[in-house]
Amino acid sequence: MPAGIIFAVVVFALVFEMVRRRRLGERYAILWLAAALALVVLASWGGLLASISHAVGIKTPSNAFFVIAFTFLLLLVLHFSSVASRLADETRVLAQRLALLEQRLRAQEPVNGSEDEDEDLITVAASSRSSRTASRRPRG
Template sequence: MIVVAGLTFAVAVLVIILTLLVRRQLREKYAVLWLTIGLILLILSIFPELLVGLTHLLGVQLPSNLIFALSIVLLVGVCLHLSWELSRAEDEIRRLAEETAILRADVDELQAERGTTPPPDDDLAVGEDQARG
């Protein structure tokens, strides 16, 4: 019964990962990690004695303790990686915002030299209308 539940869970994880990958909702670099985890789950579901052997090899008392410890290590690793990716994305967003501000200032300066007024910014106009009403 437990083997069937573990096997069902592993197959469900793999199907979800592949579905997200095909729909392009999960990037390939993350899919490799999750597919590896899914395959490990599948192997351990089919051959639970591997987990017991690994438990004895590492000196852990119970296989469930090993699973929890490995899960915690995995989750900490994923959190650190996502924090690193978020930091990189924030730096890129800040850099792009600065470049956009410089380019907008250059455009405004060129329009001022020509004596033309810049067209109204649709985003700002919508925001002002919402603020008034």
């Protein structure tokens, strides 16, 4: 059992550290910390899993654990799929609005080499994004 406890504590510490470095939003951190905490409890209190599995009628305690863990992960992945769908939708709306705004800008200022101008906008956005991720790394 100590191996299980060590593993659970490592997971807990990892999640905590990721939140500290702003690699993980608090919203998901709470979820993962709760999961890590549950691992710690189950690992240190050996009798708990056995009594849970007995209560729900599963003969092997590890199977009970697998059922619980699998269900948790399944729901989590489903949730992420829904988040990804929403983000894709929001990104599409942003792309359309950006493109319309750029077109309007170009129509208003036909000179000043407008063809390159929006290239610049995109390059600036891309470089600012990469510089932000880069600035994050040294901090961690």
